[in-house]
Amino acid sequence: MDLKLSYSLLLVAILSISCSNSSSNNEGNSTNEQQYQDCSNCNGTGIISDICDNCDGDGYVTMTCKKCGGCRSLICPTCNGKKAVRVECGWCSGKGGQQCILCKGTKINQCVVCRGSGTHQGSTCPVCYGNGYTRCDMCKGTGIERCPVCNGGRSVERRCNDCSDEGRIKCGDCDDNGRTQRECDLCSGTGHIKKRCQTCDGNGRI
Numbered sequence: 563m564d565l566k567l568s569y570s571l572l573l574v575a576i577l578s579i580s581c582s583n584s585s586s587n588n589e590g591n592s593t594n595e596q597q598y599q600d601c602s603n604c605n606g607t608g609i610i611s612d613i614c615d616n617c618d619g620d621g622y623v624t625m626t627c628k629k630c631g632g633c634r635s636l637i638c639p640t641c642n643g644k645k646a647v648r649v650e651c652g653w654c655s656g657k658g659g660q661q662c663i664l665c666k667g668t669k670i671n672q673c674v675v676c677r678g679s680g681t682h683q684g685s686t687c688p689v690c691y692g693n694g695y696t697r698c699d700m701c702k703g704t705g706i707e708r709c710p711v712c713n714g715g716r717s718v719e720r721r722c723n724d725c726s727d728e729g730r731i732k733c734g735d736c737d738d739n740g741r742t743q744r745e746c747d748l749c750s751g752t753g754h755i756k757k758r759c760q761t762c763d764g765n766g767r768i
């Protein structure tokens with residue numbers, strides 16, 4: 563008897579607990595479901611990932627090359643667009659010439675006809691007019707043998723190797739249309755931006 567009674571009491575107790583639980587739960591759920599639902603637009607997060615308007619979802623934007631202004635080429639920095647550069651004359655090492663090796667810079671040479679005596683066959687030497695010396699033919703009386711390559715100018719112009727006679731070099735920063743691609747600032751290159759869900763106003767529930 564005792565056992566049966568206690569069992570039925572227990573049963574009642576369980577029923578009443580489960581009953582009260584389920585009734586309260588049902589009530590709660592039904593009111594929540596009527597008033598709030600997870601927003602299906604954002605899956606309840608309140609945030610949606612949308613394609614970036616700035617880059618159309620590419621993650622990068624294409625723009626006119628800043629470096630060359632879209633020309634695709636730049637003025638050659640080596641020759642400054644002149645297509646040629648002046649370099650030290652290699653022939654004379656930039657000296658422009660050297661002391662005449664014949665007159666050793668004296669500009670005159672001993673007369674070869676009278677050998678410096680000034681007289682030839684008993685009379686005044688017709689070549690040096692009795693001076694015994696003549697103007698140096700090799701340096702034309704300058705005492706300096708001018709460099710035949712730079713003609714005494716010390717430097718020579720040579721073709722610019724860097725731009726292959728174009729005066730301009732390829733920009734290198736841009737494509738064939740003079741445009742460059744840059745990571746989109748707005749989405750940091752992801753192509754997507756996170757926006758507050760407008761359906762639920764960012765609450766995640768509606």
Ligand SMILES: [Zn+2]
Binds near residue numbers: 767
């Ligand atoms: Zn939402």
Ligand SMILES: [Zn+2]
Binds near residue numbers: 749753
């Ligand atoms: Zn973007």
Ligand SMILES: [Zn+2]
Binds near residue numbers: 634734741
């Ligand atoms: Zn460029």
Ligand SMILES: [Zn+2]
Binds near residue numbers: 639642722724726729
């Ligand atoms: Zn150049």
Ligand SMILES: [Zn+2]
Binds near residue numbers: 674677692694
């Ligand atoms: Zn002479």
Ligand SMILES: [Zn+2]
Binds near residue numbers: 669670698703
């Ligand atoms: Zn000379």
Ligand SMILES: [Zn+2]
Binds near residue numbers: 652653710
């Ligand atoms: Zn020279």
